[in-house]
Amino acid sequence: MKTYLVITQILYAVCLLPWLVVFGMSFMSFDQGISVANSAFVFGIGVYPIFVIICSVVAWIYRKRKKKLAIIVNLIPMLWIIGLGVPLFLLNI
Numbered sequence: 001m002k003t004y005l006v007i008t009q010i011l012y013a014v015c016l017l018p019w020l021v022v023f024g025m026s027f028m029s030f031d032q033g034i035s036v037a038n039s040a041f042v043f044g045i046g047v048y049p050i051f052v053i054i055c056s057v058v059a060w061i062y063r064k065r066k067k068k069l070a071i072i073v074n075l076i077p078m079l080w081i082i083g084l085g086v087p088l089f090l091l092n093i
Contacts, residue, residue, distance in 0.1 A: 001063050005056075005074060012052045012077050015085060019048055022088060048080045 026045045029038040059074035 001067055001070070004071070005059055005063060008074055008078075009052075009056050011081075012056070015081055016049060016052070018085065019045070019080075022084070023048075045080075045084065048077065051080070052077045 023042075023045050026042045029041050032038075055073050055076045059070045062070040062073065
């Protein structure tokens, strides 16, 4: 369990570098004006590090008592990686 948490959190930390670039470029969505969709897009990208920190702390707290819950909580930031990271990576290939 400890190995799983360490490996996934290293992956999340590695993904913070490309996240910084994507977050900076996400503000270009406001070039056509400000709308709710643009704001939601930037907000959705911007909360990734917050969720990484919160989910990591909660997963480490629950790792001994509730292992299944710790695994599920630790996989929440993976939604950003799969939902945003993989498509953006494939578009750049």
